[in-house]
Amino acid sequence: GAVVSQHPSWVICKSGTSVKIECRSLDFQATTMFWYRQFPKQSLMLMATSNEGSKATYEQGVEKDKFLINHASLTLSTLTVTSAHPEDSSFYICSAPSVARPSYEQYFGPGTRLTVT
Amino acid sequence: AQKVTQAQTEISVVEKEDVTLDCVYETRDTTYYLFWYKQPPSGELVFLIRRNSFDEQNEISGRYSWNFQKSTSSFNFTITASQVVDSAVYFCALSDLTGFQKLVFGTGTRLLVSP
Numbered sequence: 001g002a003v004v005s006q007h008p009s010w011v012i013c014k015s016g017t018s019v020k021i022e023c024r025s026l027d028f029q030a031t032t033m034f035w036y037r038q039f040p041k042q043s044l045m046l047m048a049t050s051n052e053g054s055k056a057t058y059e060q061g062v063e064k065d066k067f068l069i070n071h072a073s074l075t076l077s078t079l080t081v082t083s084a085h086p087e088d089s090s091f092y093i094c095s096a097p098s099v100a101r102p103s104y105e106q107y108f109g110p111g112t113r114l115t116v117t
Numbered sequence: 118a119q120k121v122t123q124a125q126t127e128i129s130v131v132e133k134e135d136v137t138l139d140c141v142y143e144t145r146d147t148t149y150y151l152f153w154y155k156q157p158p159s160g161e162l163v164f165l166i167r168r169n170s171f172d173e174q175n176e177i178s179g180r181y182s183w184n185f186q187k188s189t190s191s192f193n194f195t196i197t198a199s200q201v202v203d204s205a206v207y208f209c210a211l212s213d214l215t216g217f218q219k220l221v222f223g224t225g226t227r228l229l230v231s232p
Contacts, residue, residue: 034219043208044222091160097218106218108154110161 003027004096006109013084014117021079021112023050023094029074030096035067038091038111050077050094084116119144121211121223129229130199138194138226140209146170151185151192152210152220162208168192199230 003026013019031052036044048069049057056069068080081088093111120143130136153165168185176183180197206225212218
């Protein structure tokens with residue numbers, strides 16, 4: 001079946017630094033990918049829609065300049081948390097629908113746990 | 118706007134008990150998809166089921182069954198003869214069919230199955 005990977009699976013960084021999270025579709029092309037954030041014991045909230053070759057679409061309340069998204073190829077989207085602060089500590093999950101499948105087929109990555117100290 | 122409500126925050130059962138997780142949704146779309154995902158402690162979402170709005174047939178898969186009722190906008194999930202390995206957070210989600218489907222998740226129900 002289709003697989004979406006994320007790297008790193010967990011990361012600890014100091015406040016004020018930036019961290020990049022990669023989301024890859026391993027066996028299919030994804031013109032669109034989604035980035036979700038999940039705070040401890042809470043639900044998944046959509047942050048942004050990543051579009052290959054164009055700007056990402058951010059959900060209301062998500063800071064574009066803080067969460068930089070780049071979808072440079074059909075298999076890779078990156079989320080960069082800039083000037084991270086402890087409140088950015090969260091579980092970040094990406095997902096991708098497969099263009100080769102019916103549009104409701106969506107695959108989730110294993111998530112990246114970010115801790116900002 | 119779309120909304121998914123999972124009123125049960127946490128449910129505790131003893132192994133072999135049956136348990137039903139409730140999901141109520143709101144949408145103005147006439148065509149949509151409903152999902153259930155399991156999130157074990159590892160964090161990775163495990164896909165359980167997808168149901169489109171045209172198909173109200175109940176579905177059974179092993180110990181899992183789903184009851185979709187459009188009249189009450191509900192999509193409930195039942196685990197029969199629960200097992201300790203069923204302990205996880207379960208999310209109900211909703212998507213529309215316009216473009217690529219972003220999901221709206223409910224707040225999740227934490228299921229604790231004790232031996």
